[in-house]
Amino acid sequence: MSIPPLGAALAPVHQRYLLEARQMQALSFAVHIPLVCFGIAFPAMVLFLEWLHLRTGDPLYRTLARRWSRIVLALFAVGVITGTILSFEMGLLWPNFTATFGSVFGLGFAIEGFSFFMEAIFIGIYAYGWDRMSPRAHWLSGIPIVITGFTGSLMVISVNAWMNHPGGFALHAGHVVDVDPLRALFGNPYLWSELIHMYIAGYMVTGFLVAGCYAFGRLRGNRIPPTRYQRVALTIPLTIACVAAPVQVLVGDWVARDVAVDQPIKLAAIEGLYPTTRGASEHLLGWYTDGQIKDGIAIPHLLSLLAYHSWDARVQGLDTVPAAQRPPINVVRFAFQTMVGIGTLLALLGIAYLVIRIRRRPLPDSRWVNGALVLAGPAATVALIAGWVTTEVGRQPWVVYRVMPTADAVTGAGGIPVGYGTLVVTYLAVGAGLVWVLRRLARAPLSEREATLPGAAGATPQGP
Amino acid sequence: MLQTLPLVFVLVGLVLYTVLAGADFGAGIWRLVSDRGTRGQALREHANHSMGPVWEANHVWLIFVLTVTWTAYPSFFGSVASTLAVALFLAGVGIILRGAGYALRSGVRSDRELALIDGAFAVASLITPFALGAAAGGIAAERVPVGNAAGDLFASWTGPVSILAGVLAVVFSAYLAAVYLAADAAREHPELVEPFRRRALAAGLAAGAVAAAGLGVLHADAHSLYAGLLSRGALACVIVSALAGAATLGFVIVGRFEAARYGAGLAVAGVIAGWAIARYPTLLPGLSVHRAAAGHDTLVTLIVAVVAGGALLFPALGLLFSLTLRGRLAPGESTPEPIRAARPLGGAVRARLAVALLIVGIGMLNAASAPWAHAVGVVSLFAFMIVAFASLVPAALADEG
Numbered sequence: 103m104s105i106p107p108l109g110a111a112l113a114p115v116h117q118r119y120l121l122e123a124r125q126m127q128a129l130s131f132a133v134h135i136p137l138v139c140f141g142i143a144f145p146a147m148v149l150f151l152e153w154l155h156l157r158t159g160d161p162l163y164r165t166l167a168r169r170w171s172r173i174v175l176a177l178f179a180v181g182v183i184t185g186t187i188l189s190f191e192m193g194l195l196w197p198n199f200t201a202t203f204g205s206v207f208g209l210g211f212a213i214e215g216f217s218f219f220m221e222a223i224f225i226g227i228y229a230y231g232w233d234r235m236s237p238r239a240h241w242l243s244g245i246p247i248v249i250t251g252f253t254g255s256l257m258v259i260s261v262n263a264w265m266n267h268p269g270g271f272a273l274h275a276g277h278v279v280d281v282d283p284l285r286a287l288f289g290n291p292y293l294w295s296e297l298i299h300m301y302i303a304g305y306m307v308t309g310f311l312v313a314g315c316y317a318f319g320r321l322r323g324n325r326i327p328p329t330r331y332q333r334v335a336l337t338i339p340l341t342i343a344c345v346a347a348p349v350q351v352l353v354g355d356w357v358a359r360d361v362a363v364d365q366p367i368k369l370a371a372i373e374g375l376y377p378t379t380r381g382a383s384e385h386l387l388g389w390y391t392d393g394q395i396k397d398g399i400a401i402p403h404l405l406s407l408l409a410y411h412s413w414d415a416r417v418q419g420l421d422t423v424p425a426a427q428r429p430p431i432n433v434v435r436f437a438f439q440t441m442v443g444i445g446t447l448l449a450l451l452g453i454a455y456l457v458i459r460i461r462r463r464p465l466p467d468s469r470w471v472n473g474a475l476v477l478a479g480p481a482a483t484v485a486l487i488a489g490w491v492t493t494e495v496g497r498q499p500w501v502v503y504r505v506m507p508t509a510d511a512v513t514g515a516g517g518i519p520v521g522y523g524t525l526v527v528t529y530l531a532v533g534a535g536l537v538w539v540l541r542r543l544a545r546a547p548l549s550e551r552e553a554t555l556p557g558a559a560g561a562t563p564q565g566p
Numbered sequence: 567m568l569q570t571l572p573l574v575f576v577l578v579g580l581v582l583y584t585v586l587a588g589a590d591f592g593a594g595i596w597r598l599v600s601d602r603g604t605r606g607q608a609l610r611e612h613a614n615h616s617m618g619p620v621w622e623a624n625h626v627w628l629i630f631v632l633t634v635t636w637t638a639y640p641s642f643f644g645s646v647a648s649t650l651a652v653a654l655f656l657a658g659v660g661i662i663l664r665g666a667g668y669a670l671r672s673g674v675r676s677d678r679e680l681a682l683i684d685g686a687f688a689v690a691s692l693i694t695p696f697a698l699g700a701a702a703g704g705i706a707a708e709r710v711p712v713g714n715a716a717g718d719l720f721a722s723w724t725g726p727v728s729i730l731a732g733v734l735a736v737v738f739s740a741y742l743a744a745v746y747l748a749a750d751a752a753r754e755h756p757e758l759v760e761p762f763r764r765r766a767l768a769a770g771l772a773a774g775a776v777a778a779a780g781l782g783v784l785h786a787d788a789h790s791l792y793a794g795l796l797s798r799g800a801l802a803c804v805i806v807s808a809l810a811g812a813a814t815l816g817f818v819i820v821g822r823f824e825a826a827r828y829g830a831g832l833a834v835a836g837v838i839a840g841w842a843i844a845r846y847p848t849l850l851p852g853l854s855v856h857r858a859a860a861g862h863d864t865l866v867t868l869i870v871a872v873v874a875g876g877a878l879l880f881p882a883l884g885l886l887f888s889l890t891l892r893g894r895l896a897p898g899e900s901t902p903e904p905i906r907a908a909r910p911l912g913g914a915v916r917a918r919l920a921v922a923l924l925i926v927g928i929g930m931l932n933a934a935s936a937p938w939a940h941a942v943g944v945v946s947l948f949a950f951m952i953v954a955f956a957s958l959v960p961a962a963l964a965d966e967g
């Protein structure tokens with residue numbers, strides 16, 4: 103297959119620091135994406151608590167919802183600024199990508215802008231309106247936050263899915279013509295698997311991280327039996343994450359089959375498959391060198407079976423494209439295996455918890471259980487980033503798959519290392535500040551009125 | 567017409583961003599210049615409280631401007647962003663620090679921590695409007711050519727017009743903030759009205775002086791823009807702007823702050839509209855609106871999306887501002903709420919349904935491969951998650967209780 107040269111809107115330039123530009127982009131994402139998981143999933147959890155309060159009148163739920171809503175607000179603020187940086191980078195790092203294809207994918211971000219607008223407005227109303235609105239109106243003001251968390255991720259993912267599986271435009275003499283933005287963004291089969299996978303990841307990351315905070319509190323203070331406050335605060339996010347984790351494996355299988363169809367080279371990189379093979383084996387672990395996997399565990403026929411549901415299906419190998427059109431194999435492979443490994447472990451954890459709950463046993467309050475819960479949150483976050491590394495690095499060297507190389511998209515401006523360094527320092531400072539403020543919010547004593555509520559006593563030092 | 571309408575959206579977004587986010591930047595700047603004593607403290611607290619609920623929404627206008635620009639005029643956006651990269655990056659860092667300031671302030675306990683955070687916040691509040699103003703000045707003075715980083719990375723935004731525009735953005739932000747905070751103080755802290763009124767007057771006079779001096783700078787540094795401003799409809803806009811500027815000061819003197827804010831908004835709108843009319847249809851040297859504009863379908867969809875989005879957005883914004891202006895979102899005493907009698911949570915385990923949904927989901931999503939089957943599979947799996955959650959959690963909570 104030959105690809106017609108693309109007449110980019112601005113002349114492509116040679117950029118010495120392309121790698122740094124890519125890393126700067128990767129850093130900005132790695133910071134933004136865990137935060138947006140909280141934007142996606144946390145409001146729903148807070149609303150569920152508040153709904154419990156409205157139904158039962160039990161003030162404990164309200165206390166907890168109120169405390170969590172402060173965390174939503176703080177994390178949203180950081181999500182907004184990291185997202186703004188990403189928008190800037192579309193121009194600062196990749197001006198030629200935006201200049202050439204802005205008319206194709208830009209609409210997604212424009213609609214996303216409105217979605218965030220609504221989210222920001224209603225988060226403001228919700229978080230500052232606790233004492234000032236009727237309980238029902240206050241609860242209702244939280245609903246748009248849940249909806250916009252979904253639509254916001256829908257719009258962003260529609261752009262990313264388009265970059266992975268471009269359509270909705272034609273190239274005429276190398277120029278982008280006949281643009282149909284709706285088809286480009288929403289008529290794309292690739293969108294749906296990516297969106298669902300990311301959306302569930304948001305609930306897993308948030309659920310395990312929040313539950314982990316309370317499990318950590320138990321680890322430190324487990325001489326006293328857990329208060330009801332602590333148990334409620336642990337149960338709700340943990341149940342959500344544990345229900346989502348097994349489903350995520352099923353959805354991941356669907357994503358992988360979409361990749362096999364639309365981006366065979368990415369699949370080959372994920373699997374480290376050099377020669378095109380019938381009945382290809384799946385390799386666990388190991389390292390890719392010289393066209394094969396060293397020290398891995400081979401499971402015959404499994405790859406053909408998983409990717410195409412057939413014992414002898416032909417799987418396209420890396421040999422079908424020139425070396426310059428292959429992504430960095432080991433990065434992609436390692437990231438993928440990390441995600442799948444963690445995903446499998448978390449699914450097992452989820453199933454174990456569900457079995458315990460179905461039999462109506464209490465969750466053991468042991469060091470091992472609490473330790474596992476503390477680790478699950480960071481592990482889910484690592485899987486999240488690893489998944490995005492698989493997607494984005496696996497797409498290289500293309501920014502728009504098989505249409506525009508990343509090297510043609512990059513800015514001609516100098517000073518990328520300076521900007522990169524500045525961003526690293528800034529994010530480190532903000533990260534340190536964020537950890538500090540979350541710990542402060544977690545330790546803040548319940549207000550006097552809250553502390554006198556039944557069930558809240560003793561809840562103070564062990565978690566938010 | 568079709569090709570110009572998105573430009574109008576961008577300019578309206580720019581006016582709203584300048585007025586709304588400007589007040590927010592200004593509130594940060596005033597923290598820098600208010601004294602250390604308890605009164606300075608009260609001023610700073612007031613600035614923080616009254617901006618808290620609205621700053622994020624104000625800020626999204628910038629996102630709106632960026633996204634509409636790169637959708638409707640992609641090559642214009644690429645040229646501007648790559649040449650003005652340094653100024654925009656500075657603004658970006660300022661935005662990070664400011665947002666972090668809001669987030670961090672909620673955890674503060676000692677005065678020293680507060681001073682540190684407020685200091686960083688205030689410096690960032692200076693940098694961001696200055697850098698954005700300077701970038702706009704660079705475009706106005708035709709220092710941004712078409713191309714991938716084709717202009718000078720520094721000279722493009724450090725010329726006289728840029729410095730002028732940057733300073734004007736800072737002073738004007740301080741003015742807007744003082745007006746806004748004075749109006750807001752009238753409700754709960756009457757003793758703070760007078761200090762903010764005096765600040766508003768000083769900043770307003772300064773903004774007027776900078777703007778007047780600006781005409782001279784334009785004459786020398788951007789003569790074609792200067793000539794454009796004195797011709798056609800542009801002159802009318804400039805005159806409206808000047809009159810509105812004078813009127814808004816008058817409103818401040820007599821203490822009618824709400825009217826003063828609208829006057830200030832009109833003054834900004836006049837300047838931006840005048841600039842646009844003077845330059846129309848040129849965006850950058852050699853790049854007209856018509857050449858930069860995206861194709862027909864993109865523009866139509868974009869316009870529909872913006873109009874539909876606006877129809878949702880403005881009522882919501884109205885709600886937020888009316889709640890804030892009426893002080894409904896200020897921290898305060900809680901109204902005790904009616905507690906209804908506890909009802910037991912329905913908690914019958916719908917295990918069979920959940921298992922059935924799970925099996926259907928796996929079959930449709932993982933075994934089948936038709937798109938419709940995948941859709942059914944996803945819906946089943948989501949239903950499974952909801953049913954499982956709904957049957958496990960109430961029981962768990964009941965056990966805990």
Ligand code: HDD
Pocket residue numbers: 266295296297299300302303306307350351352353354355357358361368441442443444445446448482483485486487488489490491492493494496
């Ligand atoms: C909590 C996070 C998490 C977990 C446990 C998993 N994933 Fe994942 N995965 C993601 C979070 C994620 C992600 C970060 O959300 C990605 C990046 C892009 C996307 O759509 O989702 C992703 C991407 C991604 C891709 C690449 C898609 C592309 O290139 O467009 C594949 C093939 C899989 N996943 C497959 C799986 C499988 C088979 C899993 C089973 C164990 C799995 N994922 C668990």
Ligand code: HEM
Pocket residue numbers: 123124125127128129131132135192196199258259261262265487490491494495498501508511
């Ligand atoms: C629309 C949504 C997009 C999403 C959700 C997305 C997601 C991501 C993520 C999560 C990473 C981080 C990988 C890591 O941590 O190493 C990444 C890296 C990257 N992204 Fe994207 N991206 C998007 C759009 C873009 C755009 C617009 C560009 C540029 C034109 C781009 C180019 C890159 C590049 C070059 C990397 C670095 C790859 C590397 O390190 O080799 N992506 N992206």
Ligand code: HEM
Pocket residue numbers: 134135137138140141142177178179180181182183184185186187188189192218219221222251254255258259300622625626629
């Ligand atoms: C995995 C991909 C992404 C997802 C799921 C996602 C989702 C979200 C969500 C839910 C928010 C709301 C803020 C919060 O709750 O913290 C947000 C904020 C934001 N995101 Fe992302 N985003 C992604 C990637 C991107 C990319 C690629 C860009 C731009 C190039 C971007 C730009 C923004 C902006 C500008 C905001 C701030 C909006 C505001 O001011 O309210 N995001 N994102």
